Amino acid sequence: MVSEDDVPLLGKLKEKLVQTKENWAKEGRALTGKPGQARLPPGQHLTAEWPVLDLGIQPNLTQADWSLSVAGAVEQPIRWSWNDFLAQPQVEMVSDIHCVTTWSRYDNTWQGVSARHLLARVKPRATARFVMFRSYDGYTTNVPLSRFADDDVLLAHSWEGQPLSREHGGPVRVVIPKLYFWKSAKWLRAITFMDQDSPGYWELRGYHDEGDPWTEQRYG
Ligand SMILES: Nc1nc2c(c(=O)[nH]1)N[C@H]1C(S)=C(S)[C@@H](COP(=O)(O)O)O[C@H]1N2
Numbered sequence: 001m002v003s004e005d006d007v008p009l010l011g012k013l014k015e016k017l018v019q020t021k022e023n024w025a026k027e028g029r030a031l032t033g034k035p036g037q038a039r040l041p042p043g044q045h046l047t048a049e050w051p052v053l054d055l056g057i058q059p060n061l062t063q064a065d066w067s068l069s070v071a072g073a074v075e076q077p078i079r080w081s082w083n084d085f086l087a088q089p090q091v092e093m094v095s096d097i098h099c100v101t102t103w104s105r106y107d108n109t110w111q112g113v114s115a116r117h118l119l120a121r122v123k124p125r126a127t128a129r130f131v132m133f134r135s136y137d138g139y140t141t142n143v144p145l146s147r148f149a150d151d152d153v154l155l156a157h158s159w160e161g162q163p164l165s166r167e168h169g170g171p172v173r174v175v176i177p178k179l180y181f182w183k184s185a186k187w188l189r190a191i192t193f194m195d196q197d198s199p200g201y202w203e204l205r206g207y208h209d210e211g212d213p214w215t216e217q218r219y220g
């Protein structure tokens with residue numbers, strides 16, 4: 001039985017449990033995977049290398065050649081030159097890469113402009129539900145707007161403190177850590193906001209429309 005005297009002790013125990021659970025939640029937030037899910041998605045293996053995968057055309061763009069157009073279902077279309085892009089608020093994010101060819105690479109440090117900031121600038125219309133990325137090599141890939149709006153998504157110009165190399169998509173690539181890496185367009189040229197979904201390069205060729213690694217949305 002619980003006597004009157006025990007009540008403060010129970011109160012303390014409860015406080016401690018709450019504290020512990022709060023700490024778990026904080027640790028969970030520090031993981032780059034989805035909370036409550038394993039960090040390494042099913043069917044993936046870890047690599048320390050960073051493989052190069054693309055269609056074999058690696059555009060050779062100088063920063064002066066590069067620009068980003070954002071249009072479609074937005075209130076404020078924009079076109080950013082390299083200097084415009086660098087004049088936006090800059091963020092640093094650390095995230096994991098999961099490629100559909102089964103390699104994953106942990107703890108990549110990226111610098112660039114957050115998707116959240118871009119969204120605040122262009123103001124998608126209420127009808128906008130999908131985003132298409134277009135690249136300088138002709139590549140395209142589509143994602144739901146909600147995936148692009150995630151707080152770990154950015155347009156990256158640097159990796160591990162160095163300008164993103166040409167082979168990895170420099171001057172600027174997309175990084176969407178919670179989807180397979182084919183969704184992270186290299187050599188980014190344009191972003192189109194759409195009311196209706198539309199498949200990109202790999203999505204037209206048998207790959208999944210959304211590409212969530214934790215539910216193995218590989219082919220679709
Ligand atoms: N522009 C462009 N972006 C692209 C691709 C591409 O061919 N062209 N390939 C995609 C695929 S399939 C993968 S796995 C990753 C590979 O990025 P990495 O070469 O930096 O590892 O880029 C994605 N983004």
Ligand SMILES: [Mo]
Pocket residue numbers: 053099100101181182
């Ligand atoms: Mo890929």
